[in-house]
Amino acid sequence: MAQRLVSVWQPFFLGGKSPGAALDAARELEELGYSRLWFSAGFGDHVPQRFRELLDGTERIGIAPGIVSIWHAAPAEAAAYTRDAVSAHPGRFLLGLGTSHAVLVEGDGTAYRKPYSKMVAYLDALDAAGLPPEQRILAALGPRMLELSRDRAAGAHPYFVPAEHTAEARTALGPDRLLSPEVAVVVDPDPATARATARQYTRGYLSLPNYTNNLRRFGWTDDDFADGGSDSLVDTLIPWGTPEQVADGIEKHYRAGADEVAIQVLNGGDATAFPAAAFRDLAAILI
Secondary structure, three states, X not given: OOOOEEEEEOOHHHHOOOHHHHHHHHHHHHHHOOOEEEEOOOOOOOOOOHHHHHHHHOOOOEEEEOOEEOOOOOHHHHHHHHHHHHHHOOOOEOEEEEOOXXXXXXXXXXXXXXXXXXXXXXXXXXXXXXXXHHHEXXXXXXXXXXXXXXXXXXXXXXXXXXXXXXXXXXXXXXXXXXXXXXXXXXXXXXXHHHHHHHHHHHHHHOOOHHHHHHHHOOOOOHHHHHHHOOHHHHHHHOOEEOHHHHHHHHHHHHHHOOOEEEEEEOOOOOOOOOOHHHHHHHHHHHO
């Protein structure tokens, strides 16, 4: 098997109780051999300093926003932040960018119109600021955004997607761009409790048209989106079971063409608790 990156996507790193707790968790993940930490940059006007705190407090592990909203953080500020992070920690910071969702953007009083054009203009501004494409990655679902990820970024960071999307994304990106899907998992062998935990996560995302429209392209219907997701949809999107069974679900994305999988361990929606035991178990199998 070709070398692949095994990474972590966890809201804990922004929403955790303290910078010290986040740094302790990051250092343990680094020692376990995980390649990169992904977490949301939130929806403020600036890229949070937590990314730099984790870079400064670790030695090898990469750090990436999943994602910086292009409707909120100004491109000049994002470019300056990235330049500083890359200068201080070469090769370890990757700027993740995304178009977010209408409900989040319009809630701030901004019209959510032509997100693709907005992304193109944002990338133009990054180019003008001197930020090279290899230092940014795009949250991409549909064909046009995947092509933009291929042509104007290091690659794509899809979120909330089945392995079939990973295969489609690899074809769109070609062999030389980074493909790093997020994959949420539940380490719990009991079908009832595992699916209940998964639905606490899927219910919110299945209310967002960006995700449901993407899933429709793979044959899922409104019946699958109801009540937090059908068993079939939940089982497809969220690998659950023993650590070995979860690892098998993650492997489907590598076989479909992922270079990197950013694993999000679900723990009932508690962003202040870090599921360290689950990441230890998965590291022993995947790394």
